Structure formats: C-alpha cells, structure tokens
Amino acid sequence: MSQSHKRHRGQPGPDREQFLGQLVQEYHATEDNEAKQQVLANLGNFAYDSINHGWLWNVNAIDVFLDAIEQEDPLLKEFGSGGLANICLDSRHHQYLVSNQKHIQSITVLINQQQNITADTVINSMTILMLLINESSKQGKLFFSDM
Template sequence: MFSTKAQLQKRTPENGTDRENYLSLLVDEYLNSVSFDAKCQVLANLANFAYDPINYCFLRDVGALDIFLYVLKNESDSKLLNFACAGICNLCLDPVNTEYILHYGILNFLPKFLKCENVDLVASTLTIVFQILNILNKPELFNLEVVQQIEELKRSESQIIANLATIFLEDISSKT
C-alpha cells in the first residue's frame, strides 16, 4: 500500500523511530552484520520498503540504493542478488534513482543476470531494463548483446520471462 507523509506520522508512535531513521538503522544492520541470514533478511526488508514511492528518497539518502548496487556488482549468492535486484526494480521507477543507477554503471553488469537460472532474478532484471527504457526513452542505452540475450529469453519455458522479454523487444523496436 502506498503511503503519505501524514499516514506515516499517524502510524509512528510518539516516541517511535521515524521512517528515515528506521531505514538508516536497517542499512547499519546490513553493513555491520556478520550473519548471512541477517544480511538476507535486512536486504529483503529494504527491498520491500522500496515498493512504496514515499521511501525512494529515504532509501537513496540512507545508502540502501548503494547497498543494492554493491550487491549486484560484487556478490555471487543468488539470494542476496535476488533481493538487491528486486530493490533496484522497485526503485528505478523514480527517474532520479534511474539516473543514479545508470551513473553507477548498472547496465554493465545486468547482462550476466539475464543468463542465470534463477527465474525471479531474470524477471527482475528484465523489469529493470524495461523500466529504464520507458523512463528515459533511450533505446541506445541497450547494446546489441543485451537485446540478443533478451531475444533468446522470448523462448523461455517461463511464461513470465517470455512475456517480459516480448514486451521489452516490442517496446524497444517502437522507440528506434
């Protein structure tokens, strides 16, 4: 459910932690945790907060977006990658976040996720490239390798993957 500032204030107890501070505490917990399970849980929670547009700025300001990007660039565990990709997928609906993730170079390391076995990770990756294309309307951002990989995904056994690939290809061809 999408929130407003008034709804957040209403749900926050008088002596409670406001949303930005709470998200900051989650980021600190992720950065300081040595437990893999705790890192997964925190990353999943941050990705869930990324669902609501009211949190976009907060997540960017407290460094959660940087954590998602770091995980995508440097981690190999599919669980962590899946949560980080889901967080980016939610956050890239915001044009400011889209520009930020592009500046970080996300398009350089997303193609490897299009080849993985994890259907959720592939679906989130396809959604990210689709959203980047629609927000910025710049098909030239996507090189031939990425378009060819997505062309192959049209034949995926997963209907979700095949549908997302088809929609992306139709959209990119209409913009060129």
C-alpha cells in the same frame, strides 16, 4: 489529507529515515548471509512504496541493492534485484542507475547467469532494464550501443 493517507504514511519522516539508515548500516556491518537477506528483504519492501523513495535515497539504499546483486548468494541477488526493480522508477534512482554503465552491466549479467541464480532474479533484472529504457537512455545509447 485523508485519514487513510495519514495511516499509510506511517511514522513521521525522520524516524523512518533513521530506521532505514540502521538497516543499511546493518547490511554493511554483518558477515552473516541470513542477516543480510533479512535486511535486503526489509529494504526491498520499503522500496515498493514510493513514499519511502526519498528516505531510501538519503540513506544510499540503492548501493546496498547494487552490492547484493554482485554477491554469490542467490537470495542476496534475488532480494537486491527486487529492491532495484521496486525503486528504479523514482527519478533520482533511475538517473543513478543509468548514469553508470557498470550498473547496467551488473544487472544484465544476471539475466545470462547459469548458476547461483533464481528465476525471480532473472525476472527482476529484465524488469529493471525494461523500466530503465526511456527516450534519454535510447539517445545516450546506454542500451542500444550497436544501433
């Protein structure tokens, strides 16, 4: 393993997984929107790096992102959709999202929403849907029920 790859990996797995688990717990435990926004921003940043996808799967971070897009707060929606956009190409997360029509509907609603929404949320949502489309999802009529 190259030195740069070793540096990129950061802390050993269990420590990072434990930290991510603490972030997920903090999101669920707090009532403060600013604290939730900060947790989501952190989780979304971790989701950007595929090295973290396994740990994020283990701590159910995807459910935090899905919960966030259902909230009224525009920044929670933005950070939740950003996290989903970052993680949706990982095969486990991809399958989880496409296996439940409710997840697709929750993402689709964000595109057409007129209030309490940021432009980045709409862009993230369109990106998620675009990245989720593959031959399996087309055959399953997940996105193309009228065709």
